[in-house]
Amino acid sequence: MTAWSTVVRATHLTTNAAWFGGSLMGAVGLNPAAEEGDDARERAAIADEGWTRWGPVQGAAVALHLLSGVAILADNRRRVRHHRPTAVAVLAKTALTGAAVALGAETYRVGAAFGEAREAADHDEEARAEARSLAGRLRRLQWVNPVLTGGLLVLDAYLGEQQRGFAGLLDRPSHRPG
Template sequence: MTVFSTAVRATHLVTNAAWFGGSLMGAVGLNPAAREGDDDRERAQISDRGWTAWGPVQGGAIGLHVLSGLAIVADNRRRTLAHPPTTAAVVLKTALTGAALAASAAAYLNGARLGQAQEAAAKDPAASARKDALVQRMRWLQWATPATTAGLLVLDAYLGEQQRGPAGLLDRPMSLLRRR
């Protein structure tokens, strides 16, 4: 394995960790903290400040993750095409990456619309109804990105295991236990 391949793989894993961790932090920490504001306008501002600060990092992580994923597939094209379990995992990982991208984009757009609706809800009954519908959608949508990116981490672990040699750290002790 070359230094370039190692750097690309490290970039791929670190950017997925940022994508996963940032979205999980938003669902677990930022979004609930924003609900502590005194009114809808303040809640929208708190959430908006947090996501606006994180947005460029998240966007950079997503972009680098996709680019490094393409580089990994190009680097492993022979194995990807010739080894059916790898082919299946890469196809699944590609679909899951697409789902994570769609979930991230939908959460971003929904969050922006929710912020606008929250600010207008006090004066406009239609905006209040729109806000309620967007809140319901965000309740499940905020978990879609961490769920899909966690799946990507699992598939990365699976693909890494396919490449390692026959004897891992736990393989020897486990084989001794099986003999008994």
């Protein structure tokens, strides 16, 4: 393995960790914390500020994750082509990644619409109903990316295990030397 391969793999894993961790933090921490605001406008502003600050980091992580994934695939093209378990795992990773990107974009879109509806909800009954509807959808969507990106981490672990020799560093030797 070259130093370049190590850098690319490290980038791929750390960007996935940022994507996973940011999504999970939003679902577990930021979104529930925003509910502590005094009124709908303040709650929307808190959530919006948190996601506005995190958005560029998350976007860069996703972009670098995709680019490093392409580089890893190019580096491992023979292994993917000739080793069926690897090919299946790569196809699964590609599908999960595509789903995470698409559903992340949908979550962003729904979150933005929810913030707008929530701001108008104080004085507009229609906006209040729309905010309730979007809130339910957002509650479900906010868990999709941590699940999908967590699945990517599991598949990366699986692919890493495939590259080990017959005995890993911490495995007991199967026979005694000499």
